[in-house]
Amino acid sequence: MKVAFATQDLERVDAHFGWAKNIAIYDLQPDSYTFVEAIQFAGDLQEDGNEDKLQPKLEAIKDCAILYVAAIGGSGAARVVAQNIHPMKVPQPEKITDLIEKLQVVLRGSPPPWLRKVLSKSGERSFDFEEETENA
DSSP, X not given: OEEEEEESSXXXXXXXXXXXXXXXXXXXXXXXXXXXXXXXXXXXXXXXXXXXXXXXXXXHTTTOSEEEESBOOHHHHHHHHHTTOEXXXXXXXXXXXXXXXXXXXHHHSOOOHHHHHHHHHTTOXXXXXXXXXXXX
16 A cells, blocks of 8 residues: 655654645555655645645655644645545654554554555455455
8 A cells, every 4th residue: 555654854754734845755565665756846835825835746646545744724624535545643753764654554453444445456466355355
């Protein structure tokens, strides 16, 4: 599953979604992860009310299942959720690798219902789920 991180420095989730200079994307499995790409954004990113700045970011994360942010506005959150991406706010700047490791622990255990739903949409289905689909 692909996970996106709003970041200014490519090391920590430390950015408001609309103001982020970078979106780092990782491909995440329960026991491994791979850096996919970092997408950079320029221009006046801090201009409130400028909804145009969100479209390139929404396009950049379209294949992601989860988006980690320091903050996100109401319209930005609605647009992210409309793309079936689950936004996750972090209360303070946190290293991307630490967040990945925490998410992997959850994936190896019993993911909460919202995460099981995300996994099923991203094609990370369990064997039992595939059996149910084949027999349906």
